Amino acid sequence: MSVEFNHTIVLSRDREKSAHFLADILGLEVGAPAGVFLPVTTANGVTLDFATVDADIPVQHYAFLVSEDEFDEALDRLVKARVPIQADPHGNHPRHINRNDGGRGVYFTDPAGHGLEILTRPYGTDPDSELNGVTEDVPGAV
Numbered sequence: 001m002s003v004e005f006n007h008t009i010v011l012s013r014d015r016e017k018s019a020h021f022l023a024d025i026l027g028l029e030v031g032a033p034a035g036v037f038l039p040v041t042t043a044n045g046v047t048l049d050f051a052t053v054d055a056d057i058p059v060q061h062y063a064f065l066v067s068e069d070e071f072d073e074a075l076d077r078l079v080k081a082r083v084p085i086q087a088d089p090h091g092n093h094p095r096h097i098n099r100n101d102g103g104r105g106v107y108f109t110d111p112a113g114h115g116l117e118i119l120t121r122p123y124g125t126d127p128d129s130e131l132n133g134v135t136e137d138v139p140g141a142v
Contacts, residue, residue, distance in 0.1 A: 007047040011057045012112040015050035063117040071120050079140045087135040095141040099131035
């Protein structure tokens, strides 16, 4: 059997709020609760199991590879929901997306403070792209 990533636990202050936030932005469904977990499953079968905890939550990073159309839809949802976006993980380019590897990418934060990213091309797809390091303003973004 080949090794595949199956699921991960995402700690949150409110599993309902965090799971629905991610599902709404990415156009996914929130599954039925499974004990303390509230699942959101991606197209490749990986499940993010949201759990509510009353403790300090270490910030994690979750990146999602999406199609160009899915990127447009998610970006539109982020802008309409007034979720702050940035082109890089350090916040040097707020209200922008990046064009790395000839694709598009954007970073934003979920209700628990986790760093989320959507991108249309995996890192290293086109290291010689003239678009590497280029950012684009997103009208209406906060």
